[in-house]
Amino acid sequence: MKRYIFFIMFFLSIFTITGCGVKKSEFQKFIDRIPDIISKDYVLPETFKHEKIIWKLDNQELEDNRLEFIYSDEDLELSLVAIVKNDVAMKTVKIKKTNFVTELNINTTNNLEITSKEDYLRANLKISDAGFFNTEIESARIRGRGNSTWGYEKKPYRIKFDTDTSILGMKPATDYVLLAEHNDKSLMRNYIAHYFSRFLNLPHQLETRYVRLVLNGDYKGLYLLTEQVAVSENRLNIDTSDDIDGGFLLEFEREFDRANAEGKENVDWFRMKNPNPNDRNNNGNTELYQEVYYVVKSPKIKSFDKNIQESKINYYKEYINKFEQSVSSDEYDKYINVDSFIDYFVLTELMKQVDIGYSSVYIVKDKNEKMQMGPIWDFDISSGNGNYYAYGPKGFWSDYNPWFGILIKNNSFKEKYISRFNEIIDLYFSKVLSEIDRVLDYITIDAKRNFKRWDMFMNDGFNPNPIEMLELKTHDKQVEYLKSYLTERKNWILKTLNNEGYIGYLGEEDEGWR
CATH class of the missing domain: 2.60.40 (Immunoglobulin-like)
Known part of the structure; x- marks a missing residue:
């Protein structure tokens, strides 16, 4: 009996010590x-x-x-x-979570229609279904934006505030962008690219939010609200002083007219001769060098006196020249953040972004730092969407960019690139596919409403959707196309990189989705 009582007392004491007592x-x-x-x-x-x-x-x-x-x-x-x-x-x-899609109401003064990409209209902005992030701002301005996208029915917009302002928890800044995603029937390519960038070695990852836009009382559809690529204290924060070797943010441009539209040469933009990535064998069939243009997004060169303007532009040119010459001597890591360059071009290669050698390519350098690629931008024409380039899941593409075109021929860079490509796919690719599924659950209802609003879901055949996308008549099928494309492209790249290396884009027409 005593033994029995002892065991009862023992277990009670253990319960008291370890349990809820x-x-x-x-x-x-x-x-x-x-x-x-x-x-x-x-x-x-x-x-x-x-x-x-x-x-x-x-x-x-x-x-x-x-x-x-x-x-x-x-x-x-x-x-x-x-x-x-x-x-x-x-x-x-x-x-507690905030709604994945929130309603953004914008009313211009006197409900004036937005017809210009240059002139802002005064407007008030209101978000009322985001809990803690509900916002009402009277001092907003709005205008159109984009190049070819401005010509579509569903138009993109640029929002500007008088002072740094936070919307939906995004870091405060004066400039935001509303991407219409009219070209992308999945409504996800830009979102997924920015989501993927969170895992990569890039100078800044842009924040994004889905919103249903109501403009002057008219429902305009599902948009992706994001940061403007710009230097800002709370976002991409780099030196903007008048120091000759200060920081800079440049945008690569292939077309003279687009660069020239930015302002004055050797102030707002400058031209250079870059290696021609289409000259694979130096056989004389193409020119060794091509003229390209760099738009100076930051600092505002025109705000400095003429001597500083000239010195800064010369510094940019000299730095780029030294970097390009350093590749052949295997000293490129003196001028660039190699991890940033590799990760940037892994992403653009995987998603086969059309503009990688044309436009919307940003380069940033802070004072006393090396040059980096990024932030990323403009991925709506990528991942199997685009009937005017070799859009299929096979074939390399990023060496269409002149810098990557010379870097990938360097053995040390190539080895690092292939190793990192395998690592990124192993660590993050499944996360990207899961994120696509998660986003689909959240935006399905709004996507259907968006396509009903514009009555254009695969019926108008407008550029640039390829035939494979035009044949898919539902949003679910468009998303499945995106997932299947990324999976097939990932498999092709890994097999080719690991067995043959980076063999380069040969300039041949793709057969679409082969």
Whole structure:
């Protein structure tokens, strides 16, 4: 009997120690008073019994004891650790998700129609279904944007604010873009490219949000709201001083007219001779060098005096020349961030972006740093969408870009590129496919409404959709086309890279989806 009682007492004591009967410390009880769910920025208690509390989130000490309410399209659980003297307490709080698609209402003054890509109209902006991120701004401006995309019925827009402003939790800035995605029936290619960029070594990853746009009371469809590629204190923050060797953001352009439209030569843009990527064998059939143009997006060269203007442009030209010459001597890593270059061209190759050697290619350099590729931009014509280039899943493409064209011929760079391509696919490709499925669940209803609004779902045959896309009459099938394309292209690239190396785009017509 005594033995029986002993075992009962023993197990009761173990339960008391290990189970729900553990006595909480006063400090833990104090921390437990913090709300389980937060719906706005929350200031955590600074002291306990006059002793300072140290707060940690993911092993990082929080500044100002402030728990920032962040944008998330899924519920988030944050595990906090509180430390005071020799006592430690823990608390899990939840941040409730924000709607994946939110409604953006914009009204221009007097409901004036937006007809210009140059002239802004005053407007007010309102988001009312985003909880903590609800916004109403009177001091907005809006105009059209884009090149060929401005000619479509569903038009893209540029939004500008008088001061740095945050929309839907995005980092504050003055400039935003509304991408219409009229060319892309999956409505996902730009989103997926930016999602993929989160995992890559790039100078800045642009934030994106899906919105249903209502302009002057007229529903305009499903849009992708994103940052403008620009230098900004809260986003792509680089040196913009008048130092000759200061930072710069350039955009590569192939066409003279597009560069010339940006302003004055050797102020707003400059020209150079770059290696011709189409000259594979130096056999004399093509010119060794081609004229290309670089638009200076930052700094604003015209704001400096003429001597500084000339010195800065000469510095840019000299730096680019030195980089191009360094490839043959295997010293290119003195001028470029190799990891950035490799990751940028892995992404453009996988998605077979049409413009990689033409336009919308950005290059950034900060003071005392090396040149980097990025941020990425303009992926609507990619991944099997585009009937005016070799759009099929087979065939290399990125060496259409003159810089990558010479780099990939360098053995050391090629080895690093192939190794990193395999690594990126192994680590992240499945995540991309899963993200496509996740986004499809969220946007299906809005996508159907979008196509109903424009009554153009595969019926008008407008450029640039290839025949394979025109044959698919539902949004679900368009998304499946995108997934299948990326999978087949991934398989072809891996097999070819690992067995034959990077054999280059030969300039031959693709047979579409082979």
